[in-house]
Amino acid sequence: MTPERIGKYEIQSVLGKGAMGVVYKAIDPHIERAVAIKTVRKDLLDADLALQFMARFKNEARAAGRLHHPNIIAIYEYGEDDSVAYIAMEYVEGMGLREYLNRSARFDLPQIAAIMSQLLQALAFAHAQGVVHRDIKPANLILTPAGMVKVADFGIARVDATTLTMTGMVMGTPTYMAPEQCRGLPSDHRADLFSTGVVLYELLTATRPFAGSMEAVTYKICHEHPRPPSELCSVPLPPAIDALIDKALAKEPDARFADAHAFDVALRDAFGTDAASGETTVINLSDVHLAPAAQAFDDATLVTLERRLVRFVGPMAKILVRQAALRAHDRRELYDLLAVHIGDPKERDRFAAEANPADRSGAHTGRQATGGSRASVSARGTVASAGSRTRTSRPLEQAFVEQTTQRLAVYLGPIAKVVAKKAAQQAHDCDEFIHLVAEHIGTQDRRAFLREVGAEDA
Numbered sequence: 461m462t463p464e465r466i467g468k469y470e471i472q473s474v475l476g477k478g479a480m481g482v483v484y485k486a487i488d489p490h491i492e493r494a495v496a497i498k499t500v501r502k503d504l505l506d507a508d509l510a511l512q513f514m515a516r517f518k519n520e521a522r523a524a525g526r527l528h529h530p531n532i533i534a535i536y537e538y539g540e541d542d543s544v545a546y547i548a549m550e551y552v553e554g555m556g557l558r559e560y561l562n563r564s565a566r567f568d569l570p571q572i573a574a575i576m577s578q579l580l581q582a583l584a585f586a587h588a589q590g591v592v593h594r595d596i597k598p599a600n601l602i603l604t605p606a607g608m609v610k611v612a613d614f615g616i617a618r619v620d621a622t623t624l625t626m627t628g629m630v631m632g633t634p635t636y637m638a639p640e641q642c643r644g645l646p647s648d649h650r651a652d653l654f655s656t657g658v659v660l661y662e663l664l665t666a667t668r669p670f671a672g673s674m675e676a677v678t679y680k681i682c683h684e685h686p687r688p689p690s691e692l693c694s695v696p697l698p699p700a701i702d703a704l705i706d707k708a709l710a711k712e713p714d715a716r717f718a719d720a721h722a723f724d725v726a727l728r729d730a731f732g733t734d735a736a737s738g739e740t741t742v743i744n745l746s747d748v749h750l751a752p753a754a755q756a757f758d759d760a761t762l763v764t765l766e767r768r769l770v771r772f773v774g775p776m777a778k779i780l781v782r783q784a785a786l787r788a789h790d791r792r793e794l795y796d797l798l799a800v801h802i803g804d805p806k807e808r809d810r811f812a813a814e815a816n817p818a819d820r821s822g823a824h825t826g827r828q829a830t831g832g833s834r835a836s837v838s839a840r841g842t843v844a845s846a847g848s849r850t851r852t853s854r855p856l857e858q859a860f861v862e863q864t865t866q867r868l869a870v871y872l873g874p875i876a877k878v879v880a881k882k883a884a885q886q887a888h889d890c891d892e893f894i895h896l897v898a899e900h901i902g903t904q905d906r907r908a909f910l911r912e913v914g915a916e917d918a
Contacts, residue, residue: 462803466497466546467539473773473801481544485551485776488536494551495536499544521547523591523614531582533602533612552610555783558598561662565748569695572663573731575601577724578609579656584720586611587649594647596655597636598662634677635668635908639711642678650713653723657708657716660727664701665692669709674867674912682711700730761791765798768811772802854890861893867912868897 462484463471469486472494476483481499488495500517521538528534534550557575560567567575579601586593593600593614602610638654640647661669669686670677680686686709688702704726710716717723762781770777784797795812802808861884868876879900887893894913901909 461805466499466544467537467548469495469497469548471497473776474803475801477800486548488548495548496551497546497548499546501544517545517547526589527586527591527614529582529585531578531609531611532586533610550610552602552604552612553779554602554604554610556599557601557603557659560603560748561598561666564666566666567663567748569697569731570733571748572660573727573733574607575603575609575663576656576660576727577733579611579659580720580724580727582609582611583649583652583656584724587652587720592647592649593652593655594641595633595636596652596659597633598659599633601659634674634681635670637678637681638713639682640713642681648713649719650716653708653716653720654710654713656720656723657705660708661686661689661705664689664697664705666694667692685709698730698732704730765794768814769798769801772804772807856884856887856890856893860890864894864897864913867909868901 462474465471466484466486468489470489472485472487474482475485475496481501484497484499486495486497487493518538521535525535525538533552535547536550537548539546539548579596583593583596591614593611595613596611600611600613602612604610634642636655636658638647638651641651658669661667670680670684672680685706689705690697690702707716707726708723717726762785765781766777769781773780780798780801784794795814799808799812802811861880865876865880868880876897879897883893883896887896894910898906898910
């Protein structure tokens with residue numbers, strides 16, 4: 461049930477849900493400012509991991525709270541009571557870069573230069589304040605309708621010499637980690653620059669420089685050099701781009717750019733923008749090209765959804781529907797993405813069931829289906845009837861649980877152990893266990909996780 465208030469903030473709607481908490485849109489009544497409230501429910505934390513997880517959560521507030529920069533999401537307040545800890549932060553209208561890439565967005569070279577330059581300016585400021593992000597990736601880069609880049613999620617950032625992990629513990633997202641992070645070695649601001657190079661490579665080529673299973677990715681990051689972007693890019697690149705990428709993705713930190721400012725100057729020079737001005741160039745998102753799949757929903761469908769949703773979220777309905785339409789691959793997922801903004805469980809289920817009226821008596825969003833037979837949860841969180849796919853049941857063994865938990869930790873951090881333990885208690889076999897834990901991973905990373913555990917077709 462959605463609370464009416466957290467601290468002094470008046471809750472308006474649900475923006476998203478994670479393994480251990482919920483993100484709300486709220487209003488600060490004293491100054492009438494919209495904020496996002498990121499929460500963690502203390503009762504869901506495993507006793508053995510509670511201290512470490514809470515330390516990470518507080519660290520996010522501490523790290524980003526000292527960073528006042530137009531390209532970094534602002535932190536306003538940290539608070540907690542007996543049941544919930546929360547961070548009040550800047551509410552940003554926009555969509556993650558990962559979501560644009562998932563929808564096959566095609567940015568032109570000036571737009572790519574603007575995105576990367578804004579990211580590097582944010583990192584230059586953060587590093588100057590002694591803060592290293594350590595998890596730069598498209599999912600943590602928000603593009604606003606005005607064309608600004610906002611860096612989010614400082615949950616595993618390192619502040620000055622303080623660290624929440626010991627040498628040997630890997631933190632971050634494998635595809636975007638620097639070699640020293642993959643090896644569990646000490647890292648500094650140059651790890652962020654490596655990750656930035658990976659993001660730039662993906663924007664240019666629509667592919668990641670290091671791909672495969674978790675083991676394959678970490679090996680390639682440490683030992684292999686990716687193909688030059690000029691060999692993969694669909695348009696001719698300026699000659700200096702390959703050298704720029706090669707330096708950013710150097711295996712040894714000393715061979716990379718000395719700092720984010722140097723990277724930014726080199727980037728502007730390579731792309732032919734004004735390196736001397738130092739001004740931020742925003743992105744005209746109206747010029748971003750999306751594949752036809754992003755336009756899969758007709759206007760009548762979207763208008764109907766806006767009218768249906770408006771009584772729950774108010775004028776935000778139009779924005780939420782348009783953003784969900786960019787992310788969803790089909791009608792089912794479109795309704796699921798919008799249903800999370802409805803606080804009342806019965807209304808939420810009724811809304812989600814409208815995705816396929818013919819199935820209202822047999823399937824709906826959630827973990828149970830009406831009709832008596834147990835349903836299997838798909839990778840996107842929807843329910844399919846048990847007879848819709850023939851699959852050999854694999855008994856769930858402890859060794860499999862432990863192996864999957866290690867992979868899950870890359871995406872969820874310390875709470876992976878808690879999520880896996882609860883899923884193992886509920887699941888009847890390996891496939892159901894995988895789907896239950898996958899529910900806790902964001903849409904952007906879920907497919908990668910499913911591929912790693914051999915369930916990409918689920």
